[in-house]
Amino acid sequence: MVGSTGIAGYGRAVAETGVKEHEARAERLQNATGALATAATAAMEEKLPWFGKLSAQDRSWIGLVAQSGITAFVDWFRDPETHSSMPTRMFGSAPREFTRVISLHQTVDLVRTTIEMIENTIGDLLPEDDVPVVREAMQRYAREVAFAAATVYAQAAEMRGAWDARLEALVVDSVIRGEADESVRSRASALGWSGAGTTGSADVTVVVGRAPSAEAGSANVADAVRHAAREAGCDALCAMQGDRLVIVLGGTSKPVEIVQNLAGFFGPGPIVIGPVVPDLMSAVTSARAAVAGLRAAPAWPAAPRPVQADELLPERSLSGDGHARRQLASDVYGPLTMGDGVLLDTVSTYLDSGGSIEATARAMFIHPNTVRYRLKRVGEITGYSPANPRDSFTLRVALTLGRLLNPEPGSYVL
Structure with missing residues (x-):
């Protein structure tokens, strides 16, 4: 947490030393920032193999973050109480796409390399009496930077998850309405849809049932459905549409067996499996049959759960299909x-x-x-x-x- 006990403790330590002496030390550290930033970039190029493989623009972003972190450390070192939010703000200099350029693990490597560089370099840039104080401050500051990095990536993951959920709902809605085209295929691919799962089969089927209770949480259900489908060797797209849960399964040659494992994610009532079709572009045929089957299923109280839409042909025909x-x-x-x-x-x-x-x-x-x-x-x-x-x-x-x-x-x- 920014402004935590570590930062507050360091603030008290500063207060106990001479103000003029601390200000002079901070000024000397300020004068060394240029050399530290240059050394940080050189250390990243030398010790991080992935850094040299990035584009010039991406390396520039990362260098900007590193320089911002060093400058923020100096400001924090000068007055920890006033600049307690610096560890979080240092990541604000990078664009949002920064989290897509490098992973959290690579960010940790970057922070570790920068801190090690500073600890090894300050002995050549500062007087001997300044080195222990700056190193202790850097250790305290590094912990806050680690928390800040985790926060940045967590927020990015939440935003990406929310966007993926909206995109997935849009793809499923296009399948239901019969508007699946190349753009829908492209969007599905962006969500990790291959259409063949791990079985190699390109067969697609649509499954429709009642939505689970609100307590279950639609996001959690969608994640659980996708995980269970992957365990069964299938791709899955999942969306809540009002009071019904719609799942598009890809790469399944035995849909009934797979849906039996997914039945627990649906709410009470019938679960209808549409006919198997060759690909996502043809999935509207399966979706249309599954939706009509769900509407007609109450006319057959003894129907199995799940039930195939073609087993409900007489009820569907009587209901107007x-x-x-x-x-x-x-x-x-x-x-x-x-x-x-x-x-x-x-x-x-x-x-x-x-x-x-x-x-x-x-x-x-x-x-x-x-x-x-x-x-x-x-x-x-x-x-x-x-x-x-x-x-x-x-x-x-x-x-x-x-x-x-x-x-x-x-x-x-x-």
Whole structure:
């Protein structure tokens, strides 16, 4: 903390010495600042390999900070009580991008090198009696500089984190609204998104669920989601949108398994996984299905958590999702109309007969084994088994929608 016990203690020590003697010592130290600044730059070039690799402008910024630190130390040495904030202010001479040029570890090396240089050089620049006093003051001052450097980097990290959170929310919102373009891809890349995770797969899926309680904190949840996704080998973009939490996963070929590990970050209620798409530019398809699935999920209380959006096709179609209606009609009803249409007639009669194979056989004047064979073919073609209650519901809705969209038998069109 600036103005801490160390600085206050040194102020009392100054007060106990002769004022004129201390002022004379401070004046001699002031006259040596030019030589100290030159020696500091030379020490950085000699002892810090990374310093010489920086651009001329960046080296100039760092040199300015070092010179500012030496000047600030002299002012503080002269009057510690009046200049107690000098350790923090010394970093104010560098632009904000300074924290992006060198890391905190490099800053510590820079401060250490400068202090060692001063301790080794003041013996040649000041009288022998001044050296112990200046060295003791430098040790006290160095501690405050270390705290100041940590503060500068902490503030920069907070600002960068807040900016990244806003940028991430903008990217997720663009995906949801179907405005993903090259600029969105570029912004996602700036957030560390590669789209392939560690699995090498470029598959992308969007997951939507209720937001966690306010006590959990949206920033903490987003960080935890990204960490958990990385542990699973995926990239993740996360954003709160009102009362829902949206996660865009990249590099996942098994989204259900991964989302099961992320389920604890969502609030109570359904979690819907959109279909897998090739890349971020196509993610609007997955997002649209996931959002529609979240809206329709209450109609299926027994739905698994998480549930895939395609498992909610009948509920989505009943809730007004035109994409789900067309998908059921094209993927389920359409294939059953091909050929002579016997599969469509068989499954329709089977559903109308309450799921009885014998009743279906009697109604169609065919053998029960023929019914079984045709129903098996229906399951192979559509992916829905008529004998399964949930699948039979999906088939009934698909047949109804197909007839509405294509009323003429044998005239199915997309």
